[in-house]
Amino acid sequence: xxxxxxxxxxxxxxxxxxxxxxxxxxxxxxxxxxxxxxxxxxxxxxxxxxxxxxxxxxxxxxxxxxxxxxxxxxxxxxxxxxxxxxxxxxxxxxxxxxxxxxxxxxxxxxxxxxxxxxxxxxxxxxxxxxxxxxxxxxxxxxxxxxxxxxxxxxxxxxxxxxxxxxxxxxxxxxxxxxxxxxxxxxxxxxxxxxxxxxxxxxxxxxxxxxxxxxxxxxxxxxxxxxxxxxxxxxxxxxxxxxxxxxxxxxxxxxxxxxxxxxxxxxxxxxxxxxxxxxxxxxxxxxxxxxxxxxxxxxxxxxxxxxxxxxxxxxxxxxxxxxxxxxxxxxxxxxxxxxxxxxxxxxxxxxxxxxxxxxxxxxxxxxxxxxxxxxxxxxxxxxxxxxxxxxxxxxxxxxxxxxxxxxxxxxxxxxxxxxxxxxxxxxxxxxxxxxxxxxxxxxxxxxxxxxxxxxxxxxxxxxxxxxxxxxxxxxxxxxxxxxxxxxxxxxxxxxxxxxxxxxxxxxxxxxxxxxxxxxxxxxxxxxxxxxxxxxxxxxxxxxxxxxxxxxxxxxxxxxxxxxxxxxxxxxxxxxxxxxxxxxxxxxxxxxxxxxxxxxxxxxxxxxxxxxxxxxxxxxxxxxxxxxxxxxxxxxxxxxxxxxxxxxxxxxxxxxxxxxxxxxxxxxxxxxxxxxxxxxxxxxxxxxxxxxxxxxxxxxxxxxxxxxxxxxxxxxxxxxxxxx
Numbered sequence: 244x245x246x247x248x249x250x251x252x253x254x255x256x257x258x259x260x261x262x263x264x265x266x267x268x269x270x271x272x273x274x275x276x277x278x279x280x281x282x283x284x285x286x287x288x289x290x291x292x293x294x295x296x297x298x299x300x301x302x303x304x305x306x307x308x309x310x311x312x313x314x315x316x317x318x319x320x321x322x323x324x325x326x327x328x329x330x331x332x333x334x335x336x337x338x339x340x341x342x343x344x345x346x347x348x349x350x351x352x353x354x355x356x357x358x359x360x361x362x363x364x365x366x367x368x369x370x371x372x373x374x375x376x377x378x379x380x381x382x383x384x385x386x387x388x389x390x391x392x393x394x395x396x397x398x399x400x401x402x403x404x405x406x407x408x409x410x411x412x413x414x415x416x417x418x419x420x421x422x423x424x425x426x427x428x429x430x431x432x433x434x435x436x437x438x439x440x441x442x443x444x445x446x447x448x449x450x451x452x453x454x455x456x457x458x459x460x461x462x463x464x465x466x467x468x469x470x471x472x473x474x475x476x477x478x479x480x481x482x483x484x485x486x487x488x489x490x491x492x493x494x495x496x497x498x499x500x501x502x503x504x505x506x507x508x509x510x511x512x513x514x515x516x517x518x519x520x521x522x523x524x525x526x527x528x529x530x531x532x533x534x535x536x537x538x539x540x541x542x543x544x545x546x547x548x549x550x551x552x553x554x555x556x557x558x559x560x561x562x563x564x565x566x567x568x569x570x571x572x573x574x575x576x577x578x579x580x581x582x583x584x585x586x587x588x589x590x591x592x593x594x595x596x597x598x599x600x601x602x603x604x605x606x607x608x609x610x611x612x613x614x615x616x617x618x619x620x621x622x623x624x625x626x627x628x629x630x631x632x633x634x635x636x637x638x639x640x641x642x643x644x645x646x647x648x649x650x651x652x653x654x655x656x657x658x659x660x661x662x663x664x665x666x667x668x669x670x671x672x673x674x675x676x677x678x679x680x681x682x683x684x685x686x687x688x689x690x691x692x693x694x695x696x697x698x699x700x701x702x703x704x705x706x707x708x709x710x711x712x713x714x715x716x717x718x719x720x721x722x723x724x725x726x727x728x729x730x731x732x733x734x735x736x737x738x739x740x741x742x743x744x745x746x747x748x749x750x751x752x753x754x755x756x757x758x759x760x761x762x763x764x765x766x767x768x769x770x771x772x773x774x775x776x777x778x779x780x781x782x783x784x785x786x787x788x789x790x791x792x793x794x795x796x797x798x799x800x801x802x803x804x805x806x807x808x809x810x811x812x813x814x815x816x817x818x819x820x821x822x823x824x825x826x827x828x829x830x831x832x833x834x835x836x837x838x839x840x841x842x843x844x845x846x847x848x849x850x851x852x853x854x855x856x857x858x859x860x861x862x863x864x865x866x867x868x869x870x871x872x873x874x875x876x877x878x879x880x881x882x883x884x885x886x887x888x889x890x891x892x893x894x895x896x897x898x899x900x901x902x903x904x905x906x907x908x909x910x911x912x913x914x915x916x917x918x919x920x921x922x923x924x925x926x927x928x929x930x931x932x933x934x935x936x937x938x939x940x941x942x943x944x945x946x947x948x949x950x951x952x953x954x955x956x957x958x959x960x961x962x963x964x965x
Contacts, residue, residue, distance in 0.1 A: 244359045245269075247414040248294055248382070251404045252324050256289050258312075259296030267425035268415070275300050290319040297327040301814075302334035302857035309341050312385055325383040328376070334857050342383055350401045351382035357408035372571050373411070411582065416474060416575045434568040435575065437516050438472075445471060450518045450576025451501055453484070453493025454584035459618065460488055460628050463590065464497035465583025467576060468505065476579065480504060481587035486598025488628055492545045494521035496596050497584065499552045502559065514562040518577050520570035528556065528565075548596050607633045609640065617643050620650075655690040659872065665829055668893075668900050669871030675901070680908045687720065687870045687907060694718045721825040724869045724910065733913040734823075737906035741867055742805045742821045744902035745895070749806070752891040760807040765846070766800030768807055770816070772849040774798055780845045784838075799849045805865075808885060816853060817885060818843050819863040823903065826868025836877055839864035859884075867903045869910075 245257070245266045257269040262282035265272045271291065274284040293315065300308050312323040325347065327338065353359060358373040359380055382401065406412075430439045438448055448469050455462035461483065468478035484496050498519065505515065519525060530536040531553060542549070556563070568574045570581070608629040617626055626643060627635050649661050660666035673681060686692040695718035699707035709718035711729040716722055723730065746761050753759065760768050774796040780787050791797040806819040820843065824835040843862045850860050863881035867873050873896065882892045 244408070244412075245294070246417070247405065247412060248324070248326070250414060250417065251401060252292065252294065254292045254294040254324060256291045256293040257296070258288065258293050259299030261299075265425070267423060267429040269294075270423045270425070288315050290321065292321045293323045295323055295325045297325055297338065305334070305338055306341055309338075309345060313345050316385055323385040325385060327381050327383065329379040329381050330377070332857065345385060347383045347385045349381055350384045351405055352402070353380040353405065353408055355379055358411060359408055411578070413474070413575060413578065415573070433574075434572070435518055435566070437564070437566065438575075446514045446516055447512055448516050448518070448576055449501055449505075450574070450578075450580035451494065451497035452520060452570070452577060452580035452584045453490055453497055454581065454588040455488060455490065455493060456588060457488065457625065460614075461588050462488060462493045463584050463587025464493045464500065464595070465580050465585075465587050466497050466501040467579040467583060468501070469576070474575070478504065478508065479583060481583040481590065483587050483590050483592055483594045484596055485594035486547070486596050487544050487631075489541070489545065490521065491523050491527070491542070492548060492596070493584070494519065494524045495545060495548045495552055497580070498524070499548060499555065500595070502552075502555045506555070512561040514564065516564045516566060518566050518568045518574055520568050520577055522567055525565060525567055528553065544598070547598060605633065607636050609636060613640075617647075620647065656688050659826075659829065659870070660688060663829060664875060665826075665832065665868075665872040668873055668875065668896055669904065672897050672901055673871075673904065676904055680904060683908050683911050684870065684904055692720050694720055694723050719827075721827050723914065724825045730910065730913060733910055737909055738821060738823050740906050740909065741823060741899055741902045745821060745865060745899050746806060748895045748898045749885070749887075752887050752895060753808075754886050754888075756810045756812045757885065758809045760809070762803055762805065763807060764801055764803045765807070765849075768809070770809065770850065771852050772799055773851055775845045775848045779848060783842050783845050785842065785845070799846055802846055804843065804846070813886070814856075814858045815884070816850060816858060816860045817863050817881075818846060818861070819865055819881065822864055822866045823869060823906070824866065826870050826872040829872065832866050832868055832872060832874055835866045836864045836874070839866070865899070867899050869903065869907055871900045871903045871907075873900060
């Protein structure tokens with residue numbers, strides 16, 4: 244996007260880019276961080292036409308920056324183009340008001356879903372694929388009407404020149420006149436630097452790539468060829484590919500088709516340079532035929548492609564160079580080849596290289612209707628391709644049908660674990676637990692956990708009332724896990740186990756710049772807190788004192804969420820609190836999520852100073868059911884706000900689910916440690932109700948409960964030591 248604007252507007256100064264994200268097509272840049280001056284950033288604006296990235300500056304500094312832009316226009320008699328992201332906020336309203344005061348004109352507007360943004364993880368994962376924007380992007384021109392700058396492009400033509408950004412653009416690879424020293428240095432250190440060598444003008448360059456869709460068993464290959472410094476392809480190709488589903492196969496087919504078509508086209512080659520992103524293919528080609536190389540079964544099944552490829556490589560008449568590049572990192576030919584491979588994957592044309600056929604008296608194939616049925620039902624057991632061994636086909640079809648049959652059952656186990664995504668995580672990790680833990684979990688998942696309600700139903704006890712408290716309530720699994728006051732301290736210990744596990748997991752994967760406070764009062768976090776109305780705290784369900792009610796407002800310095808995460812560089816505050824509700828009814832997971840949002844609303848109000856300064860303050864409920872059921876989308880949203888690398892999301896979620904299963908077993912042991920204890924001192928119902936929702940206030944009922952607390956702490960410590 245910036246390279247396109249550089250070519251259209253002719254600006255040489257980029258204002259608002261950090262040294263790491265600086266676009267080398269610009270000759271000069273100014274950074275919002277003064278420390279970048281040591282890395283080449285200009286301290287003062289050069290007397291040149293400038294492109295200002297307004298959103299790169301802190302909201303409270305934008306008015307000053309806009310005034311500086313006006314001073315630049317008046318002093319140097321040049322234009323300043325302002326690019327801003329039109330995300331609704333109070334600061335955005337102030338920015339628009341200031342732009343109108345300066346008599347700036349909006350000359351272009353790119354609608355939402357334009358491919359102009361990059362993922363926040365593009366640096367850590369080296370993935371430069373652009374992604375759609377959520378809001379419009381606007382381009383403004385700050386140029387007084389009294390100024391006559393004939394060299395400026397007509398504002399009405401800028402929108403037309405920008406074109407449609409709902410598809411990929413490659414303006415970064417086009418040359419600007421003159422080519423800056425920054426761009427020369429950038430190109431000399433890229434993976435495809437051979438394109439810019441002295442002999443590159445007479446060379447031919449090509450990129451090959453493959454694409455595949457695992458769910459539909461579709462795969463395709465593609466390539467492009469260019470000559471010298473000309474970026475427009477002189478040869479393009481895309482086609483679907485048959486045979487075993489494997490990335491090595493589609494990459495090999497792409498290279499084979501490239502060499503065959505280049506050879507048939509009779510192009511007078513001096514040197515052909517091919518950019519390939521498959522290290523596995525290059526390794527096979529370089530080692531095949533050596534005495535110390537023995538191809539494995541997964542390589543041999545592609546022999547129908549590898550053999551002709553090796554033959555054509557050995558008789559290639561001119562110089563051929565195969566260059567390994569990393570995919571999705573901005574290599575021009577690799578990006579074009581990736582587009583062609585995607586087209587081939589979606590194409591309904593005849594497939595190339597259908598692969599070896601099975602020989603024997605019985606050739607099993609999966610009916611297309613069954614494939615469509617399993618795909619539509621989103622079965623977790625993927626079906627293999629038809630060329631797979633008969634045993635593999637039978638095994639996977641049996642697994643798929645077993646999964647489908649379980650989904651059709653109306654049992655508690657099928658309803659909670661298979662028929663919903665809430666149970667997918669615990670289903671994938673439960674096999675890692677101990678046998679005793681699995682048995683306890685299975686009892687909870689099948690509705691056969693030995694609480695009084697179940698034992699009364701099967702005739703083992705005369706009454707279904709809870710024998711551990713005097714509330715005379717029916718002892719269900721939910722009563723035991725969430726209500727019974729006798730196990731209040733055990734529930735606190737189980738909750739703390741999950742919190743500690745989550746804290747440990749986050750410390751390992753959080754990006755730099757986050758400060759994590761665990762079980763810390765807000766007064767000790769260093770954050771500024773405003774008094775909040777007492778009514779707001781009462782409405783959230785928190786208890787308040789009579790003095791606070793009389794005063795009308797109160798301070799929240801004593802509040803301590805499970806985890807408080809602060810990032811001063813990102814201007815973010817996350818209030819992360821663990822909830823462990825009974826998940827017998829899955830709706831309780833959603834209710835617990837909403838309850839946490841409602842409970843911590845007063846704390847967000849107390850942090851309003853930061854919200855007014857354009858900080859993002861988010862309440863992140865971390866809800867894990869007593870049996871390990873979770874809402875994946877809610878937890879993923881929390882990790883996304885914390886900017887945890889996407890590859891670590893599942894590991895964090897699985898660790899807390901495992902902790903929830905361990906906490907379930909801990910509660911089970913706590914329950915049966917009370918079997919022979921003295922149950923004469925039972926709290927009343929009036930004493931039970933105030934304890935609901937309190938995590939840390941221990942029940943004070945004399946010696947028995949003090950001894951219980953010591954017992955629970957000892958059991959929690961022993962659980963983690965094992």
